[in-house]
Amino acid sequence: MALSTDEIMRLSLDLVGWDEVPADSQIYVPGEGIESALVGIDLESPEVQLAEREGYDLALAHHPVGERARLDFSNVLSRQVEFMTAHGVPTGEAEAAVSELRERVELGAHSANYRHDPSVAELLDQPYMNVHLAPDEIGRRRFVEVAEGMDAGSSVGEFVTALEEIPELAAARTDVEVRVGSEDNDLGEVAVHHAAGTNGGADVARAYFENGVDTVLYIHVGAGDARELSEEYEKKNLVVTGHIASDVIGLNTLIDALEDRGVECTPISGCSIGRS
The missing domain is CATH 3.40.1390.30 (NIF3 (NGG1p interacting factor 3)-like)
Known part of the structure; x- marks a missing residue:
């Protein structure tokens, strides 16, 4: 119709x-x-x-x-x-x-x-x-489902692997990347920061990290923000899923x-x- x-x-x-x-x-x-x-x-x-x-x-x-x-x-x-x-x-x-x-x-x-x-x-x-915003909210909820489905004690790398099973992320030429931290780090508490206009940059990720969140998910991040956070944190993690695919x-x-x-x-x- x-x-x-x-x-x-x-x-x-x-x-x-x-x-x-x-x-x-x-x-x-x-x-x-x-x-x-x-x-x-x-x-x-x-x-x-x-x-x-x-x-x-x-x-x-x-x-x-x-x-x-x-x-x-x-x-x-x-x-x-x-x-x-x-x-x-x-x-x-x-x-x-x-x-x-x-x-x-x-x-x-x-x-x-x-x-x-x-x-x-x-x-x-x-x-x-x-x-x-509405389509982004659909994507955010999908990422939350993946995060909530991770077992206690999972690594960041295991989270990346689970995210890459989402068909759009699997089909994209961009990969899910760990821009801060390491795939070997403990995943810990995950904050999915998507469907809020744009990414929050270094300031927002830092606010999460300083208040007990171990891993933040953005769909994109600037090079300067990623570099700044990498210099400050080794055991905290920023996972970036890819703008367009997300x-x-x-x-x-x-x-x-x-x-x-x-x-x-x-x-x-x-x-x-x-x-x-």
Whole structure:
């Protein structure tokens, strides 16, 4: 059956049991009667033009591209504080750990051309939207399942092996990497830090480590942050699963749900990872 952009946004929320559209997700150009969609991690103005030229009813991106989803993106960073406090990090310390990241995101959004890609879709009358946090939450829950399924006394290397059994991570050309610590280290308490806008960098990982967490999972991390943490910690661990492969875990679930409802999806820009 044909869907509207509103129904597709609602479907993404239903997959995780949420009621409200997150600040990092938005319908830029609404559409009705959607029976085909071009779906990708990053769909910007060239891909919007491709979708219009090839006759797709919708361009469906993962990453935010503009408007409120870009300008209000920092609002989703509050989840970083929620995740840290759930692992015993004091609220004030958690807020301090994310403060520099929040400032950087807010200033970056303020300087960005938040109208660029949406305006191209408007000119072409091409339905266009992005869904970010909900698919990431699907991936986060999958990582938590793996972490909770590890036996007491497991090593970091055994955790890496278990993560690599997730189809999207198994199919990716990127590997699950231990960026801080060692595969020989004890896994200990694991904090999965994903579906909170972006990674928390060195400050957030340090807050976890200083409050009893042994292993932090990010889906990506900057070289400077990894180097800084490596110089400080030997027995703590930062496991990085790979940005695109990790994003695709949730997007594949959404694509499957759309196809079950009769929307033919063409995955590009990373979304073909792990799909047969």
